[in-house]
Amino acid sequence: MNTLRMVSLQSGSNGNSYFVESGNIRLLIDAGITASRTVERLTSLGIDIASIQGILISHAHSDHISGAGVLHRRYKIPVWLTPGAYQQAGDSRNLAKKLGKLQEPHLFHAGESLQFDGVTIETISTPHDALDSVCFVFDDGVVRLGIITDLGCRFLGLGEIVETLDAILLESNYDEKMLETSTYPEELKQRIRSNIGHLSNIESAGLIQKHGKKLRWVCLGHLSENNNTPEKTLDTHRKIIGNHLDIFIASRYQCTELPVLYH
Template sequence: MTGGSTQGVHVPHIADGGRSRRSGGLRADRLGTPERQEASVIRVISLQSGSSGNSVYVEADGVAILIDAGISARQAKRRLAEYGVDVTRCAALLISHDHSDHARHAGVYHRLFGLPVCMTEPTYDAAARRLRLGEIGALRFFEAGQSLRLRRGRASLWVHSVPTPHDGADCVTFVVESGQRRLGIFSDLGHVFGELREAVQSVDAMLIESNYDPDMLEAGRYPEELKHRIRGPGGHLSNEESADLVAFALNRNAKLRWAALCHLSKDNNTPELAVQTHRERFGEAIPVHVASRYEASGVWTV
């Protein structure tokens, strides 16, 4: 990944990274490009994906994080417990943007699970204003395009943020890096843009937004204004756009192992249609999974 700057965030011990509205400002270290260490398996569980709520668990080398808090704390705790995961051992919660299906329970996750919460300052301001987040006693700000180093003990995990044109206050998507392995979590993208094309070439696996089928959206019951938003430059990727992006990555990235389609519309898509569209584009080159809007996905590994 190129572009953006690098910022160290030591979690749970806030020593030298990010800015905290509660602590009066923390020192920002410029760590440079993360050193590539031995490969460490990355494990990922999509706890839920869709307009009704989003949350993703990622763990590698003993460091675990949650990305987004769009499902209830009770659901997150129960679904992780089914896989033997104690949610309170996560090093941090990262929020991608201020929309309710990604951010609405961030404050509850902090208060119940003791998780530090990391997001951009415009995202926090918009979410606090609209979603009643409540008190967050450990709030870390990063800037869109910066990278975070999340530590627990001697182990660490890098998370690179990528600014997106989605129509939130200050949206980002993420690439998680451990050793020589990278996982992309690419959702709520707006449209395909240059830095996204760069990011998909760098990952070993990806969760990739495949929100709608254009014909279903056009024929559906949504108001024209909402249809325009969904397919517009600040909306979501269609099945075709997602399939083209994965095919682009495959043509330039021999290490891509799998793709998981996420943020599927309930009304304007089906899992079968989304997978079929991708298969028509690049055949059986890699496994294609679907992140459910109703339950956890199971454990995918990188």
């Protein structure tokens, strides 16, 4: 029996990292928590860091890369990222310059598919305020899982991608009313709401409601600490989607295990 398994090690503006396993393949998507915390959380799942074959980076914001360089150097884990993300991570003006030196980074272009022993990983360009940012779809030949975060908007073609998915980790960053009344400076509010910022609960729920017909489950992630709560996220999605779908919320503070996709 084949399986595709995902565990969120942490998800939110305070750091993002996801573990994905299919057959012999074990990968991390983003490494935005410290290396020691990554190891600690994998160990709690019974997973040896030495068995991780790669780290795939979605973009060079620090909440996605802050632990990647240390994991790469300490445990010899290869890193895959786009040329733009590599450039941004190495830019001395970039405050998120935390990757440090990489031995032979594996560069890919947005839109290319990566092959890992029977698993295809599609890379999809995203509208976001980072250079050359992407999101990922895992396809093991039967089951398709999307890890789709840090989108400013529901870009053209996203709905059609969601329609092909069996499961999705989707950004649901902020509650519109909480953001409106928050103490954030107006400029920051505008950045979050913009077409290159993040998806709100309503935007995320609308996407699932319209295009998520094939989904076995949805996990909502990348929640804002100040402008969202798990309760509001779930409530908004239930109101828009209804009760027929399993909805999980990825924790900002601990591992969130999702149902294994069997086939």
